Amino acid sequence: xxxxxCITHVPDTTxxxxxxxxxxxxxxxxxxxxxxxxxxxxxxxxVEIKDALGGTxxxxxxxxAETEATIRKALAIGADxxxxxxxxxxxAYFVASQIAAIAQKENYDLILMGxxxxxxxxxxxxxxxGEMLGIPSLSxxxxxxxxxxxAKMAREIEGxxxxxxxxxxxxxxxxxxxxEWKIPNMRGIMSARKKPLQVVEPSSDExxxxxxxxxxxxxxxxxxxIDADNAASLVELLRSEAKVL
Amino acid sequence: MSVLxxxxxxxxxFRGTSLEAxxxxxxxxxxxxxxxxxxxxxxxxxxxxxxxxxNYGVSKVLHxxxxxxxxxxxxxxxxxxxxxxxxxxxxTLVLAKSSLGDAVSARVAAKMxxxxxxxxxxxxxxxxxxxxxxSVYTGKAFQITELKSENKILALKKNAITPEVTDATAEVExxxxxxxxxxxxxxxxxxxxxxxxxLLPEADLxxxxxxxxxxxxxxxxxxxxxxxxxxxTGCSKPVxxxxxxxxxxxxxxxxxxxxxxxxxxxxxxxxxxHLAGVSSSKCIVVxxxxxxxxxxxxxxxxxxxxxxxxxxxxxxxVKALK
Ligand SMILES: Cc1cc2nc3c(=O)[nH]c(=O)nc-3n(C[C@H](O)[C@H](O)[C@H](O)COP(=O)(O)OP(=O)(O)OC[C@H]3O[C@@H](n4cnc5c(N)ncnc54)[C@H](O)[C@@H]3O)c2cc1C
Ligand SMILES: Nc1ncnc2c1ncn2[C@@H]1O[C@H](COP(=O)(O)O)[C@@H](O)[C@H]1O
Numbered sequence: 001x002x003x004x005x006c007i008t009h010v011p012d013t014t015x016x017x018x019x020x021x022x023x024x025x026x027x028x029x030x031x032x033x034x035x036x037x038x039x040x041x042x043x044x045x046x047v048e049i050k051d052a053l054g055g056t057x058x059x060x061x062x063x064x065a066e067t068e069a070t071i072r073k074a075l076a077i078g079a080d081x082x083x084x085x086x087x088x089x090x091x092a093y094f095v096a097s098q099i100a101a102i103a104q105k106e107n108y109d110l111i112l113m114g115x116x117x118x119x120x121x122x123x124x125x126x127x128x129x130g131e132m133l134g135i136p137s138l139s140x141x142x143x144x145x146x147x148x149x150x151a152k153m154a155r156e157i158e159g160x161x162x163x164x165x166x167x168x169x170x171x172x173x174x175x176x177x178x179x180e181w182k183i184p185n186m187r188g189i190m191s192a193r194k195k196p197l198q199v200v201e202p203s204s205d206e207x208x209x210x211x212x213x214x215x216x217x218x219x220x221x222x223x224x225x226i227d228a229d230n231a232a233s234l235v236e237l238l239r240s241e242a243k244v245l
Numbered sequence: 246m247s248v249l250x251x252x253x254x255x256x257x258x259f260r261g262t263s264l265e266a267x268x269x270x271x272x273x274x275x276x277x278x279x280x281x282x283x284x285x286x287x288x289x290x291x292x293x294x295x296x297x298x299x300n301y302g303v304s305k306v307l308h309x310x311x312x313x314x315x316x317x318x319x320x321x322x323x324x325x326x327x328x329x330x331x332x333x334x335x336x337t338l339v340l341a342k343s344s345l346g347d348a349v350s351a352r353v354a355a356k357m358x359x360x361x362x363x364x365x366x367x368x369x370x371x372x373x374x375x376x377x378x379x380s381v382y383t384g385k386a387f388q389i390t391e392l393k394s395e396n397k398i399l400a401l402k403k404n405a406i407t408p409e410v411t412d413a414t415a416e417v418e419x420x421x422x423x424x425x426x427x428x429x430x431x432x433x434x435x436x437x438x439x440x441x442x443x444l445l446p447e448a449d450l451x452x453x454x455x456x457x458x459x460x461x462x463x464x465x466x467x468x469x470x471x472x473x474x475x476x477x478t479g480c481s482k483p484v485x486x487x488x489x490x491x492x493x494x495x496x497x498x499x500x501x502x503x504x505x506x507x508x509x510x511x512x513x514x515x516x517x518x519h520l521a522g523v524s525s526s527k528c529i530v531v532x533x534x535x536x537x538x539x540x541x542x543x544x545x546x547x548x549x550x551x552x553x554x555x556x557x558x559x560x561x562x563v564k565a566l567k
Contacts, residue, residue, distance in 0.1 A: 013498055014517050016385075037498065038499070116347075119381065124350070124354065124363065126348075138431065156492065158445070158493070159438050160491075163435040166432070209392055209393060210393060212388075216387075220543060223545060224546050228548055228550030228554070231550070232558045234530065234548065242528045
């Protein structure tokens with residue numbers, strides 16, 4: 001089984017987000033960067049499948065040199081080797097084109113991604129890659145088992161789940177509870193240093209969108225406290241003051 | 246160049262967020278001096294309801310009468326949407342952000358080389374090119390994004406527009422796209438879906454419970470209030486991790502992002518990952534026994550106290566209102 005896992009390098013979910021240069025750039029000072037939370041699920045499942053069925057797991061990131069610590073973490077968790085495509089991940093179409101160009105050469109059986117990145121939350125890259133490769137794409141996948149050449153999956157839909165089957169190769173956007181997040185152990189961290197991390201230049205430079213600038217949401221007003229003994233009065237406030245009932 | 250709107254259904258009805266997308270598509274077309282058409286796939290909604298899509302501002306509905314499309318087969322859907330865009334001469338696709346919508350629109354974007362903006366929160370600014378405002382960093386900020394290519398796709402966050410509903414109806418036109426077996430390479434073997442309940446991503450009112458409720462069997466007080474309000478129920482991640490509630494009810498960064506008028510959080514501490522899912526709620530009520538719970542900082546109304554005493558009183562007051 002030859003598996004590609006695409007990982008993002010994103011601010012830790014507890015980060016406070018601020019911008020610099022006239023609100024055009026994310027202010028990276030003091031931010032802790034991590035593997036995207038959904039990508040972590042994809043990676044964990046990929047390593048489990050490899051452990052059970054044999055094969056290789058390659059981690060891939062489209063990003064500048066700053067992402068290498070994050071890629072090393074994926075190697076420490078259990079990826080065998082890694083590819084960094086040396087470019088700023090400017091838009092989903094650009095990122096998908098880079099991933100598809102690598103996948104066209106390598107013939108992976110499975111390409112696992114996160115359901116969405118936690119910076120742009122687009123949930124787009126997996127579908128684009130599937131279309132570019134002419135193979136099925138599914139997301140969000142919450143259960144994945146491989147039997148021979150068939151993948152048996154559960155996908156979350158609004159209000160429930162659907163169970164699906166398809167032949168490999170496939171591109172999947174993953175989410176919990178597909179696997180438990182894996183924490184790298186000491187041996188993993190040591191061996192990650194020696195695992196190959198190949199840096200390749202982008203195969204195209206086309207983007208279809210441009211991020212111009214950021215805005216922060218309007219600050220929240222103060223919270224109006226209601227006495228517990230008078231809890232029922234909340235309902236009248238919601239009706240006449242907040243006007244939401 | 247016109248606008249095509251992709252409509253999803255649930256429980257035999259068009260989804261509310263899809264009807265918002267219709268209103269948005271109609272408003273966009275009007276601003277561009279073009280027209281908008283809606284697209285309905287399969288037969289899960291009774292054909293007699295198709296003209297009613299016109300209530301939201303479009304004059305034409307394309308309908309694909311093919312039972313194979315009753316389930317959301319992503320590749321087949323993307324084929325149909327792309328062919329409908331070509332047939333209508335549409336260069337812009339509008340749809341509601343959803344698990345199916347994301348999967349379909351990404352494939353259409355790659356097929357049509359369309360610039361795709363997701364989580365769009367307002368009508369676009371057409372003054373200098375084509376820019377939209379969209380929510381990024383899980384609701385912590387907005388980005389102004391320019392869509393450069395001729396073809397464009399806008400995936401809307403709930404409440405990107407407040408629809409004006411009229412009694413105008415739309416003309417229904419049958420559309421038969423060409424589909425091959427390869428488009429149905431994925432087979433759905435079983436579907437488990439709640440029916441007759443309000444879907445969380447669509448809900449205008451949500452009552453949500455956290456670990457403070459202590460056990461699955463205590464959910465009655467949440468359900469009673471939700472029922473009295475006609476609200477959907479939600480929960481925090483640990484609650485679904487422990488299987489007190491189904492996974493699709495969990496709200497937050499790794500779960501559903503809701504945009505209701507009212508979000509009532511009961512026994513939820515307000516971790517930043519939970520707040521990521523609720524930050525676009527219009528009004529937030531927090532009920533927590535700990536006055537220091539971080540959720541109060543994000544709330545509009547707060548009550549400090551024991552949920553088991555407070556919630557039944559609120560439920561009674563809601564019932565009295567009706
Ligand atoms: C990468 C990542 C992603 C995550 N994604 C999500 C996500 O999407 N959604 C999510 O919810 N969490 C998410 N989490 C987990 C999150 O950090 C919190 O652990 C979680 O939200 C806490 O759930 P809780 O508020 O129900 O429980 P707790 O933090 O245990 O809070 C329980 C609250 O109940 C109150 N309480 C107790 N008894 C009563 C009573 N009788 N009456 C009233 N109040 C009472 C307590 O004062 C307390 O504030 C994520 C974490 C990580 C690391
Ligand atoms: N820069 C990137 N490098 C590698 N993989 C990425 C990158 N951006 C997105 N992905 C993958 O695509 C998934 C969906 O991202 P998005 O479409 O941005 O929400 C992510 O969870 C990753 O698995």
